[in-house]
Structures are given as structure tokens and as C-alpha cells.
Amino acid sequence: MAKIPGKQHGGWQAGKAAVTASLCVALTAGPLFAAVPSSSEDPSTKPTPAGAALRLTDDQKALHALNRLTFGPRPGDLQAAEKIGLQAWFERQLNPQTIDDSAMNAVMAKFPAMQLTQAQLLERFPQPSTLRQMARQGTPLPSDPTEHAIYADAMANYNKQLDAAGVVPNAPLRGQKQVATASATPPNATMGDPDNDGTTAPAEPAAVAGKGKREAKRAGRVPYSGEPVEAILALPPDQRIAAIVGMSPVQAEAFRRELGGARLRALYVGFSPEQVETVAAMQSPIRVVGAEALESRLMRDVYSDRQLEAVMTDFWLNHFSVYARKSQNEPYLLPAYERDTIRPHALGRFEDLLVATAESPAMMVYLDNWQSIGPDSPAAQRGKRIQQFADANPNRPGLQQVAQISPKGINENYARELIELHTLGVRCEVSADRAASTLDPSCGTGYTQADVTSVAKVLTGWTIERPYGGHAGDNASDAFVFQENRHEGGPKQVLGKTIEPGGQREGLQVLHLLATSPATAQFISQKLAVRFVADNPPQAIVDRMAKSFLATGGDIKAVLRTMFNSPEFWSPPVYRAKVKTPIEFLASALRASDASVDNALPLVQAMDKLGMPVYGMQTPNGYSWTKEEWVSTNALISRLNFALVMSGDLLPGTRTDWPQLLGETKADPAAVPSAQIEKKLELLILGQPAAANTRAAVIDQSSKPGQIQEARKNLALTSDDDGADDRLMSGPKKGNPAKKAGGKGNYGGGLSMTDLAGATANDGPLATMAGLLLGSPEFQKR
Amino acid sequence: MSHSKFTVDESSWGCDMHGRDSARRNLARSGVTRRGFMKGGALALVGTSVIPAFLTRSVYAEAAAASANGKKLVVLFQRGACDGLNVVVPYAEKNYYAMRPTIGIKQEQVLDLNGFFGLHPAMAAFKPLYDQGHLAIVHAAGSPDTTRSHFDAQDYMESGTPGVKVTADGWLNRALLDERTTGKPSAFRAVALGTQVPRTLQGKVPAIAIANLADFSVGGKGPQTSPISNAFQAMYDESSDSVLHGTGQETFEAVRMLKSADPAHYQPAAGVTYPNTAFGNSLKQIAQLMKSNLGVEAAFSDIGGWDTHQNQGAATGQLATRLTEFSNTIAAFWKDMGDQSEHITIVTMSEFGRTARQNGTGGTDHGHANVMFVLGGSVKGGKVYGKWPGLSNEQLNEGRDLAVTTDFRNVLGEAAYKTLGAKDMQTVFPGSQVNPSNFLNFT
Structure with missing residues (x-):
């Protein structure tokens, strides 16, 4: 559509100069202009249109509350909330333990790995680094038959990749005690972890490596020679899994190949979730962990009845964002990060949440603090000695590498983001360009680079133990630990206060200082208001929330209650004014449709397409809550196609039942629905009638x-x-996570057994109408 | 919709505000977003026409009219703060090796440029471009603002207004605004490869985001738009939300043009292989769009993974891997565009450099000045531009980073001036000192 109509309409040309001239005056004059560009974007400045309601109706209020405080209403939710009263509904949501979540727990039972402790998870699903270490040292495989199979197959897979990269190992056979056939220096091209092994050889260009791998794969194929495939498929589940676990790695791979795509589903029939995991883990343990971490996060958003807790967990996971592809350790740290670090504090005290994240292995690894050590600490002295020894012995294999990766000093990555993104906010930064006097009043005197460095020193020694069993040398992923010998001694100056030497206590003092700062109260309240109220929330509500924050020592419930009871939250201009983020779009679509999901991987992949990969924000600022980030040509295309594909049951593992939902099971599914049914569908999906154009297009x-x-x-x-x-x-992808074409590079594939190309759409009139409504402009807003 | 909105939209390219319109630019703070500002107007006038004009005209005709001068600017952002001192290495600086005992690139490993600087060995693909005189380097370039926040620094670089947070639009969008065009601009005039329009390209000139050309369609890939796509278009045409409305317009027009031009059939030229990465695919698709003659004038892509706090490696390792991808991709694009590369200028940027000294974990922390590359048919390459500030301790910014001697806006400004024909540097970089008399004259 033309953006410069003047160029198309000759009559405009003549008048243009005059219009322009007068506008230049208007523009420079400022105040004259201020009233002109009224916009629906900004509720705080938008004048109420003449004749528009000054207050929301009760139905609108219910829809508003559910749109903002949940991932969207399911059929019946609005009525249920109105029945008990919105205030009572809100209080229930603020106290999630009072809400029965057994339906959610049944969904979570499909992800048994997510219930394991960190140590159990690492034992059951060995990390690539653990396998590498075991191969190097010839560590015996575990004796438990299932774990033995997982380790042996994953190890064989590892060796196969070394083989493809030209390192020439022998594929070990099941039952062999020694599996250490790999070279001491694994090629980075296949097993490397850029964050941890950046010192080894560079990766080949991806295309070349991939080609070599494929060729090696074909060349090394061993034909399947075990029990007939059909006979194995005919076995009862327990015997079937035993047969698979009992195969040698080479035969297990040949068996899978023999099985092919079509019969793959039959393999899983009757399996328990644990058995499904076992078969998947035999191919790739890390993929089971990574996929389940992403899937279970999405499923909780969609299915938990503790919706406000889910929304706030999502909010804090984004505020304290971590990136799944930071390293090969990171996926293993995600389940506990969500379950033990974030969710228990999602509606608790901010300071508890802050301390929990500071101590979490996921954050430690993501922002490197686990490696930061005091430059004058005993550990740094030791690192220097190692370096000197390595320099003096240049011919000792691997010594330089060991020396190079042993930490020798400060890494200020976490300290900076802790201040800039987690607490005070970057608007409080003082620099040569910004004097303290120019800052927002809540910033006080602000913070400087010197504060960042000091906080980094305070937090030296905050690190993590070696992972389970001590298999991995240069990786770490287990529990938080404070190591005195890595801590920088002496007093430190932080934000104008002297932090006396006190080991771990210093860090807690600084976290307390940050968590209780008025700057933090303002920053967190602002961000919450942007999430829940408006892209540009009125300052009055933010200030009121910040006041609650300070008065209650950072009680998140109190801050939310203040927000809920503020008139600004219920003012007509903010009603339906927020554009949904991709997760809000996807979750609300599934909820409005009352869809059933038994495979969430395609949804995880869809999140890539929609531009918001799960745990996929590479930078620590997390995703934006404002519409500019989410409305683009590409985002719109993806949303429209997702709406159609989902409503037509073309997302593998996601099923809708439109006739059932509308109570139209007896009607002819091919018949054109009546206008009455169309309106019913509008209310179901949008919570209110559609605009005339939308309705016309749908009909x-x-x-x-x-x-x-x-x-x-x-x-x-x-x-x-x-x-x-x-x-x-091959480790984390360093490209812009939002740009992975075709969902490549996510955890997809492992448990996805459905052949997408073979699916047939369930695209009768109702599904078509639903797809259009889910893609309509109205549904993009909440 | 009111006429006042229309006139507001129109005024923006007619008057030379010389930065006096900064109050108007405070759009983010006043809550008037760029789309609300822009869309309401132009579309209000023509939004109700039944058959959009673009349906009745040839894609090629309008594209040709829009890019009369035929020049194209490609902007590539290295997000995460690339370690410029290990990209174009000042190997003749004594202090360089003292400050980087394990991550420094050894003199015998660099690809020597001029006896003082050398390219990182992973960037061998850049060396011939430099030797042929197409590739220019600007070292110690950066922002006058000293923030060490990735997010602020990126924001300042993309808005083109260091220190001013309230600027609502991006510098490249303003550069297009200032460019003299004839006829209706193509929907593809400003295109970003990715799921979102980056800050750099946001503003009054419509800009589109495309992650994957092959999927950029609604309800099917046929040569015509599907009925269901048209149904969506009808809904978005009348949406009361100006952002969704405007994006809908851009989207459906772009889809239609893509179906007509079918860029996917332009495969890379013989012997050209793009790295199979997100960044490689982005540039491959920019090439396809440009070859399709869709009227692309400004293209944007980015590549992350430069925030090497830890174990960045030296001649090999993490940074080296990333540099290989970066340089191979750009070199592939250059070769792929063949004769057309004569009209193309590529400029690269990153929000700031990294500390001159390596940190305690084999990496580098947030620093200040960095290196920029400019590659193009009319570029006077084979030279390292800019004043070198030195690396001795007293020459460092705040005692820790390479100092800035060239304002990044000066480099971008020259590229926009000479490639896009954006003549008014105060529109592109309001409040800056950028003007043609102090260009580095690398083109």
C-alpha cells in the first residue's frame, strides 16, 4: 500500500509545500503538536474517545483479568472466575498451593527425567563431557542394564562422530569393560564445546563436516542381524524394552534403521514414559534432557491451573534469562532452575529469588561466575604456577590447554548483569557521559564500572562442584558451593558502602543491598507493569507498586496485589491493548481451543518459528514485553500459519475437537455452520464478538x-x-537464536515420532473458521 | 482517522529539522510509537481503496523506480561486542602481547596487511578482498558514549544517537527517509533477515522482516495467494490496531511480490558456498532478493556469539570459529553477487570492543573501541583507515580499553551518503558532528 500518497495524486504536489511548511512550524513549536498524534498504542496518553465507556463491564473485567494474569482463558474459565468473584479468584491465584493441580501433574508425569534431582539426572543421562571423559580415562560403564545401554550407545555414537571426523576409533561393543578407544584430543568439530574447549582445534565449516559425517555414516553401516523386527514389535512392552536394551550399540542402531519411520511408532506402543526416555537416551541423552526441559516448560504454561504462578515463573525465567545453548552443560541445569530456583519464589520475596538465582548452577554457567576467581586468591596463584609450568614444558601434550583454561582472575560478566539487568537497571549507570545528578531519583548515586568490578570480586568463590561422579574435568554442573580459596580477600567498596571481608557473607550482603534498593523496586515494578498493564504504563501505578515493594521487603504478592487494586489496571484504554508475545499467543491458542497435546516438541519448534525460542534468548536481557518486538511481517506470517495448522490438527501430537467444544457433535461436519455457531466460536476464542471484517472473512x-x-x-x-x-x-549454536531457519538446531526430533508430511488436515468448516479467528487481529491482543 | 495524522506523516520527509525535532522524536517516552505515528496517516488516506495499486502494476517497474540509483547498502551487526583487537591485530604494538599473553595472535600467524596490522588467520577469506582494494578497514571506531552495557550500546548504535534513549527510529531508516526517490517505493526497500525488524531499520519507512524466503507465505506456496490468505488480508485491512494494520499491509504486499518474483530460483553463483549457518543463510537470501530485482536498497542481518568472556581462544578456538563463519559468509556473498557487487556497499559493526587485557578466564570483558569493515564496489580498500590511538597503558580508555578515534556514525554516515544518497547527515544522525567534510573518504 502506498505510503506516500502525495506522489500518486498529482493534486497533492502543489499543496505539499505549503502543508510541509506549516507542519515544520508545528513540529518545532512542540506543544501545538503534542495533541495531534493520538494513538491507540499508549493508554496513558490516549484521550478517551467520545462516547466510549469510562469503565469496563463485569464481563470485560473478567476477560481482562484472565488475559493478563493467565495464559488466556480456556472454555468455561471466564464464567468460573466471575462466579467466585474476581477478587477471590485473584487471591486464589496468588496462593497457588490452594489450587489443585493434579491435571497438570498428570501431564508432567510424561517427563520423568524432569522429576529427577540434579545428581540423578546426570547419572541417568550422561553429559557429552562425561562420556568424553570416560572414553579418555577408560572408565567402566555402569552395571545397571538400562544405564549400561544408555552409556554404551551414547558412547558408540560419540565414537562414531570421532570416526566421521577422522579420529579412527573402534566402535565399542556392549559388555566391553573398556571403552576408551578415543584419542586423547577429541576433535572440536563434533564433540567440542566452544565455551569450554575453545582452545582446541577450530571446527571445520559446517557444510564440510556434515558431508564427511554422512559419508562415514553410510560406509560404516552394519546390517541388522538380530531377532526379526516384527517379532520384537510383537513383544509386550517390558520384554520389548529388554530386547532393545540388550542389543549391542551397533545392532541397536541397525535395528532403528531397519525399523524405519513408519514402524517407529509401533516400537513405543505401551511403553511407560521412563521406557520412552530410555530408548531416546540410547541415541542421545542430552537431547532427552534438553527436549523435556523445553517441552515441560511449555506444557506448564498451557495446562497448569496455577496460572498466575505459571505466568510469574515465565516472567522471572525471562527476567533472570538463561540460554539453553550456552554450553553442553546448560540443558542439564534447566530443570532444576525452573523447578527449584524460580518457581518456588515466583510469588515470594524478591531477595530470596535473587539469592536463589545467584546460587543456581544455570546462572553460574550462563554468566560465567563459576569460573571467576580472585586475582590474588590462592586458586589464582595456583593457576599462575600451572601456567609457568606449562610455559617451561612446552612439549608436554595438553599442558598448555590445561593451563589456559584454568581460571586466573575475575570475570565480571555476572556482576554486570546482576546490577544492570537483575536489580538496579541500566538507567542507574554512571559514566563519563552520565553524571549521577542526571539519573532517575530512585537510582540514588547510581553505579559505576568500579562497582561492577567490586561486586565481581565479592562474588568470587561462588561456584559449582564438579559434576556427578567427578567424570568431567573441565566442566561443572552440580550444586552451588562457596570456595574460600577462590575468593578475593580484603574489603570492597560497593555502592558507597564498605563490604568487610567475610567470605560468602559478602555476597549475601551485596545481594541484600541490591534487592532492597529503591532503584530495584522501581525497575521491577516498571517491568511488571509493562507485562501486566501496558507497554507504557502510567507512572502512578508503577510508583504505587514500587512503594509496596519497599514497604513489604520485596514481597512479590504484595506488589501484584497493589497492581490488581489500582484503577489504572482496569482503565478502558489498557483493555485489550497488549499485543501477545509468541508464548502468550501459542499458549492462549491451545487453551482457547482446549487442545490436547501428547507431543510438545512440535510446539517447541513452533516457538522458534514464531521468533521466541524457549530458553533461546542468547543475551541476558531476556525477551521484550512490548509490541514492537513482536509485530513484524515475518511474525505475522508465522502466526497465521500456526493458527491454521493448529486448528486443522496438522501439528503432530496436538489435537482439537471443534464440534465437541461447540456442542455440535451431531451436526454434519461438512455443512456450512450457521451464523449462530460462528458467533459462538467467536466468543469461545476471542472472549467477545469479532469485528465486522473479521466476521465477514470467517463466514x-x-x-x-x-x-x-x-x-x-x-x-x-x-x-x-x-x-x-x-x-x-556439536554444542551451542552461536547464531541469533531467533533466526534458525526451519526450526533447525533446536532440541526437536528426538521424541517426535510423527511423520509430519503424512498428516492429513482435519480442515472442515469449523476448523477453518477457528483457524481464521486464531489468526485474526483480535486474537493477537490480550 | 483524521487528516491531521496524514499530514504528520507527510511532513517528515519534507522539512529539514536539523535536529530541532528532537521533541518529536521522543516518541518512545510520549508513547507514540513509530507505527502509530506512521501508519495512521498514509494508510488512512488510501487504506480503503478496493484494489491496491500494487496489484495492477508490475513488480519490476515499481522496484526499478524506487532504486533509481541502483545502489544498495548492507549493514551487518556483530551482536555481543566483537573483540576487534583480535580481528585486525595490531601485532607491531609491544603492549599487545604483554596484555594478551595467551589469547594474543602471534605475529607469524596473522595475515599481514600493512606491516603494523594483520588479519586474524581465520579470516583468510577477507585477505584477497583487501588486496584487491574492495575491503577497507576502520580501526578504533566506536561510540562516543562509554556505556559497557550491550543493550544500551546496541541501542545507541542502532538508533544512531549515542546517549539519547528516546530516539524512536533507527539510523538506517532515517537514511532512507532522506534519500531522494521517485515513484512508489518497493515493499522490499528495507529488509531485515530474521523474525523481527531490528532497531536499525525501525521508523517511518516501511521495513519488513523475513526469516526464510521459502516459508514467507500464508496458507500455501502456490504462485497465487491463497483464498485464506486473502481472508486474513481483509481482516487486517480493517484492524483498528494501527500496528497490526500496518504490518498486515506490508506483509501481504511482500507476499504478493515474492510470489511474482520467485527469488528462490536464484541459486548461488557457480563455486559459491555459503556457510550452512543462520548468518550464511541470511546473506544467501539477501543475495536472492537483490538478484530478483525486488527493489532492495537497504538490507540488515546480524550474527551473535561475540561475547567472549571466557576461553575465546587465539589463532584457533571460539572466536576463530566465529570469524571463519563471518568472513566466509561475507566473501561468499560478494562473489555470489558478481557484477552487481559494483553497486553494493557492506558495512559491519559491533556495539563496542573488548578489554585490551585478557581477563582471568582466557577471555575479554566489555571494552570500548572496535574495528569496522567496509566492502564495496566503489570502496577505496586495501587500507586501514582511522587514527590509531595506541595500546600503551596511558593511551587506553579508562586504562583498560582501546580508545575511540573515529565516531561510528562517521563511517555509517559516509556509507549512507555515498551509497543511498542520503545527503542530510543531521537527519540521519541528529546532534552529531557528522558531515561530508570530515568523512574518511573510504569510498
Whole structure:
């Protein structure tokens, strides 16, 4: 559409100069101009349109509350909330332990790995670094048959990759005690972890490495020679899994190949979730962990009845953002990060949450603090000695590398983001360009680079133990520990206060200082208000929330209660004014449709397409809560195609039942629905009637079913199993996570057994109409 | 919709505000976002026309009209603060090796440029471009603002207004605004490869984001838009939300043009292989769009992973891997564009450099000045531009970083001036000292 109509309409040319001239005056004059560009974007400055309601109706209030404080209403939710009263509903949501969440727990039972402790998880699903270490040292495999199979197969996979990269190991056979056939220096191209092994050889260009791998794969294939595949598939589940676990790694791989895509599903029939995990882990343990961490996070957002807790968990996971591809350790740290670090404090005290994140291995690894050590600490002295020894013995293999990766001093990455993103906010930074006197009053005297360095010193020694069993040398991923010998001694100056020498206590003091600062109260309140109220929230509500924050020692419940009871929260201009983020769009679509999901991986992949990969924000600022970040040509295309594909049951593992939902099970599914049914669908999906244009388009298309099948081609999610493993095993992708074409590079594939290309759309008139409504402008807002 | 909105939209490219419109630019603070500002107006006038004009005209005709001068600017952002001192290495600086005992690039390993600087060995793909005189280097470039926050620094670089947070639009968008064009601009005039329009390209000139050309369509990949796509278009045409409305317009127009031009059939030229990475795919697709003659004038892409706090490696390792991808991708693009590269200028940037000294974990922390590359048909390459500030302790910024001697806006300004024809540097970089008399004249 033309943006410069003047160029198209000759008559405009003549008048343009005059208009322009007068506007230049208007622009420079300022105040004259201020009233002109009224915009629906900004509720705080938008004048109430003449004749518009000054207050929300009760129905609007219910819809507003559920749109803002949950991931969108499911059928019946609005009525239920109105029945007990919004205030009572809100108080219940503020106290999630009072809400029965058994339906959610049943969903979570599909992810048994997510219930394991950190140590159990690391034992059951060995990390690539653990396998590497075991191969190097010839460590015996575990004796438990299931774990033995997982380790042996994963190890064989590892060796196969070394083989493809030209390192020539022998594929070990099941039962062999020694598996250490790998070279002492694994090639980075396949097993390397850029964050931890950056000192070894550089990766080959991806295309070349991939080609070599494929060729090696074909060349090294051993034909399947075990029990007939059909006979194994016919076994009862317990015997079937025993047969698979009992195969040698080479035979297990040959068996899978023999099975092919079509019969793969039959393999899993009747398996318990643990058995499904075992078979998947035999191919790639890290993929099981990574996939379940992402899937279970999405499933909780969709299915938990403790919706405010889910929303706040999502909010804090984004505020204290970590990145799944930081290193090969990071996926293993995500389950505990969500379950033990964030969720228990999501509606608790901010300071408890801050301390929990500071101590969490996930954050330690993501922002490098686990490696930061005092430059004058005993550990640094030792590092220097190692370096000197390495320099004096240049021919000792690997010594330089050991020396190089042993930490010798401060890494200020976490300290900076702790201040800038987690607490005070970057608006409080004092620098040569910004004097303290120019800061927001809540900043006080602000912070400087010197404060960042001091806080980094305070937090030296905050690190993590060696992982389970001490298998891995240069990786760490287990529990938080304070190590005195890494801590920088002496007093430190932080934000104008002297922190006396006190080991671990120094860090707690600084975290307390940060958590209780008025700057933090303002920063957190502002961010909450942007999430819950408006992209540009009125300052009055932010100030009121910040006051609550300070008065209650950072009680998050109290801050939310203040917000809920503020008139600004209920003012008509903010009603339906927020554009949904991709997670809000996806979760609300699934909730409005009352869809059932038994495979969440395609949804995880869809989040990539929608531009918001789960645990996929590479930088520590997390995703934005404002609309500019989420409305683009590409985002819109993805949303429209997702809406169609989901409503037409073309997302593998996600099913809708529109006739059931509308109480129209007896009607002819192919018949064009009545206007009454269309309106019912509008209320179900949008919570209110659609705009005239939307309704006209929906009704018009309802007589043209059968169009959804094609939409699948525009939402190409990866469904192939081959190669996904290699991508994960090769460590974090450093590209912009939002830009992975075709969902490549996520954890997808491992448990996804559905052949996407073979699916047929359930695209009768109701599904077509639902897809259009889910893609409508109205549904993009909350 | 009111006429006042329309006139507001129109005024922006007619008057030379010389920075006096900064109050108007405070859009973020006053809550008037760029889309609300822009869309309401132009579309209000023509938004109700039944058959959009673009349906009745050839894609090629309008594209040709829009990019009359045929020049194209590609901006590449290295997000995360690239370690410029290990990219174009000042190997003749004594203090360099003292400050970087284990991560320094040894003199015998660098690809020597001029007896003082050498390219990181992973960037071999850049060396011939430099030797042929297409690639220019500007060292010690950066922002006058000293923030060490990635997010603030990126924001300042993308808005083009260091220290001013309330600027609502991006410098490249303003550069397009200032460019003299004839006829209706193409929907592809400003395009970002990715799921979102970056800050750099946000503003009054419509800009589109495309992650993957092959998937950029609604309800099917056929040569015509599907009925269901048209149904969505009808909904978005009348949406009362100006942001969704405007984006809808851009989206459906772009889809239609893509279907007509079918850029996917332009495969890379013989012998050109792009790295199979997100960044590689982005540039491959920029090339396809440009070859399709869709009227691309400004293209943007970014590449992350430069925040090397830990174990960045030296001649090999983490940074080296990333530099290989970076330089191979750009070199592939250059070769792929063949004769057309004559009209293309590519400029690279990163929010700040890294500490001159390595840190305690084999990496580098947030620093200040950095290196920028400019590659183009009319670039006077084969030279390292800018004043070298030195690396002795007293020459460092705050005693820890390479000092800035060239304002990054000066480099971008020259590229925009000479490539896009944006003549008014106060529009592009309000409040700056940038003007043609102090350009480095690398082009």
C-alpha cells in the first residue's frame, strides 16, 4: 500500500509545500503538536474517545483479568472466575498451593527425567563431557542394564562422530569393560564445546563436516542381524524394552534403521514414559534432557491451573534469562532452575529469588561466575604456577590447554548483569557521559564500572562442584558451593558502602543491598507493569507498586496485589491493548481451543518459528514485553500459519475437537455452520464478538474448507530424526537464536515420532473458521 | 482517522529539522510509537481503496523506480561486542602481547596487511578482498558514549544517537527517509533477515522482516495467494490496531511480490558456498532478493556469539570459529553477487570492543573501541583507515580499553551518503558532528 500518497495524486504536489511548511512550524513549536498524534498504542496518553465507556463491564473485567494474569482463558474459565468473584479468584491465584493441580501433574508425569534431582539426572543421562571423559580415562560403564545401554550407545555414537571426523576409533561393543578407544584430543568439530574447549582445534565449516559425517555414516553401516523386527514389535512392552536394551550399540542402531519411520511408532506402543526416555537416551541423552526441559516448560504454561504462578515463573525465567545453548552443560541445569530456583519464589520475596538465582548452577554457567576467581586468591596463584609450568614444558601434550583454561582472575560478566539487568537497571549507570545528578531519583548515586568490578570480586568463590561422579574435568554442573580459596580477600567498596571481608557473607550482603534498593523496586515494578498493564504504563501505578515493594521487603504478592487494586489496571484504554508475545499467543491458542497435546516438541519448534525460542534468548536481557518486538511481517506470517495448522490438527501430537467444544457433535461436519455457531466460536476464542471484517472473512471462508493442508508447507517444522543429534552434540549454536531457519538446531526430533508430511488436515468448516479467528487481529491482543 | 495524522506523516520527509525535532522524536517516552505515528496517516488516506495499486502494476517497474540509483547498502551487526583487537591485530604494538599473553595472535600467524596490522588467520577469506582494494578497514571506531552495557550500546548504535534513549527510529531508516526517490517505493526497500525488524531499520519507512524466503507465505506456496490468505488480508485491512494494520499491509504486499518474483530460483553463483549457518543463510537470501530485482536498497542481518568472556581462544578456538563463519559468509556473498557487487556497499559493526587485557578466564570483558569493515564496489580498500590511538597503558580508555578515534556514525554516515544518497547527515544522525567534510573518504 502506498505510503506516500502525495506522489500518486498529482493534486497533492502543489499543496505539499505549503502543508510541509506549516507542519515544520508545528513540529518545532512542540506543544501545538503534542495533541495531534493520538494513538491507540499508549493508554496513558490516549484521550478517551467520545462516547466510549469510562469503565469496563463485569464481563470485560473478567476477560481482562484472565488475559493478563493467565495464559488466556480456556472454555468455561471466564464464567468460573466471575462466579467466585474476581477478587477471590485473584487471591486464589496468588496462593497457588490452594489450587489443585493434579491435571497438570498428570501431564508432567510424561517427563520423568524432569522429576529427577540434579545428581540423578546426570547419572541417568550422561553429559557429552562425561562420556568424553570416560572414553579418555577408560572408565567402566555402569552395571545397571538400562544405564549400561544408555552409556554404551551414547558412547558408540560419540565414537562414531570421532570416526566421521577422522579420529579412527573402534566402535565399542556392549559388555566391553573398556571403552576408551578415543584419542586423547577429541576433535572440536563434533564433540567440542566452544565455551569450554575453545582452545582446541577450530571446527571445520559446517557444510564440510556434515558431508564427511554422512559419508562415514553410510560406509560404516552394519546390517541388522538380530531377532526379526516384527517379532520384537510383537513383544509386550517390558520384554520389548529388554530386547532393545540388550542389543549391542551397533545392532541397536541397525535395528532403528531397519525399523524405519513408519514402524517407529509401533516400537513405543505401551511403553511407560521412563521406557520412552530410555530408548531416546540410547541415541542421545542430552537431547532427552534438553527436549523435556523445553517441552515441560511449555506444557506448564498451557495446562497448569496455577496460572498466575505459571505466568510469574515465565516472567522471572525471562527476567533472570538463561540460554539453553550456552554450553553442553546448560540443558542439564534447566530443570532444576525452573523447578527449584524460580518457581518456588515466583510469588515470594524478591531477595530470596535473587539469592536463589545467584546460587543456581544455570546462572553460574550462563554468566560465567563459576569460573571467576580472585586475582590474588590462592586458586589464582595456583593457576599462575600451572601456567609457568606449562610455559617451561612446552612439549608436554595438553599442558598448555590445561593451563589456559584454568581460571586466573575475575570475570565480571555476572556482576554486570546482576546490577544492570537483575536489580538496579541500566538507567542507574554512571559514566563519563552520565553524571549521577542526571539519573532517575530512585537510582540514588547510581553505579559505576568500579562497582561492577567490586561486586565481581565479592562474588568470587561462588561456584559449582564438579559434576556427578567427578567424570568431567573441565566442566561443572552440580550444586552451588562457596570456595574460600577462590575468593578475593580484603574489603570492597560497593555502592558507597564498605563490604568487610567475610567470605560468602559478602555476597549475601551485596545481594541484600541490591534487592532492597529503591532503584530495584522501581525497575521491577516498571517491568511488571509493562507485562501486566501496558507497554507504557502510567507512572502512578508503577510508583504505587514500587512503594509496596519497599514497604513489604520485596514481597512479590504484595506488589501484584497493589497492581490488581489500582484503577489504572482496569482503565478502558489498557483493555485489550497488549499485543501477545509468541508464548502468550501459542499458549492462549491451545487453551482457547482446549487442545490436547501428547507431543510438545512440535510446539517447541513452533516457538522458534514464531521468533521466541524457549530458553533461546542468547543475551541476558531476556525477551521484550512490548509490541514492537513482536509485530513484524515475518511474525505475522508465522502466526497465521500456526493458527491454521493448529486448528486443522496438522501439528503432530496436538489435537482439537471443534464440534465437541461447540456442542455440535451431531451436526454434519461438512455443512456450512450457521451464523449462530460462528458467533459462538467467536466468543469461545476471542472472549467477545469479532469485528465486522473479521466476521465477514470467517463466514466467507467457512464455505471453502480444505485449505489448511497447504498451510503446513509454510510452517515447516523439522521432523527428521537424522542429524538433529549431531547438531546438539556439536554444542551451542552461536547464531541469533531467533533466526534458525526451519526450526533447525533446536532440541526437536528426538521424541517426535510423527511423520509430519503424512498428516492429513482435519480442515472442515469449523476448523477453518477457528483457524481464521486464531489468526485474526483480535486474537493477537490480550 | 483524521487528516491531521496524514499530514504528520507527510511532513517528515519534507522539512529539514536539523535536529530541532528532537521533541518529536521522543516518541518512545510520549508513547507514540513509530507505527502509530506512521501508519495512521498514509494508510488512512488510501487504506480503503478496493484494489491496491500494487496489484495492477508490475513488480519490476515499481522496484526499478524506487532504486533509481541502483545502489544498495548492507549493514551487518556483530551482536555481543566483537573483540576487534583480535580481528585486525595490531601485532607491531609491544603492549599487545604483554596484555594478551595467551589469547594474543602471534605475529607469524596473522595475515599481514600493512606491516603494523594483520588479519586474524581465520579470516583468510577477507585477505584477497583487501588486496584487491574492495575491503577497507576502520580501526578504533566506536561510540562516543562509554556505556559497557550491550543493550544500551546496541541501542545507541542502532538508533544512531549515542546517549539519547528516546530516539524512536533507527539510523538506517532515517537514511532512507532522506534519500531522494521517485515513484512508489518497493515493499522490499528495507529488509531485515530474521523474525523481527531490528532497531536499525525501525521508523517511518516501511521495513519488513523475513526469516526464510521459502516459508514467507500464508496458507500455501502456490504462485497465487491463497483464498485464506486473502481472508486474513481483509481482516487486517480493517484492524483498528494501527500496528497490526500496518504490518498486515506490508506483509501481504511482500507476499504478493515474492510470489511474482520467485527469488528462490536464484541459486548461488557457480563455486559459491555459503556457510550452512543462520548468518550464511541470511546473506544467501539477501543475495536472492537483490538478484530478483525486488527493489532492495537497504538490507540488515546480524550474527551473535561475540561475547567472549571466557576461553575465546587465539589463532584457533571460539572466536576463530566465529570469524571463519563471518568472513566466509561475507566473501561468499560478494562473489555470489558478481557484477552487481559494483553497486553494493557492506558495512559491519559491533556495539563496542573488548578489554585490551585478557581477563582471568582466557577471555575479554566489555571494552570500548572496535574495528569496522567496509566492502564495496566503489570502496577505496586495501587500507586501514582511522587514527590509531595506541595500546600503551596511558593511551587506553579508562586504562583498560582501546580508545575511540573515529565516531561510528562517521563511517555509517559516509556509507549512507555515498551509497543511498542520503545527503542530510543531521537527519540521519541528529546532534552529531557528522558531515561530508570530515568523512574518511573510504569510498
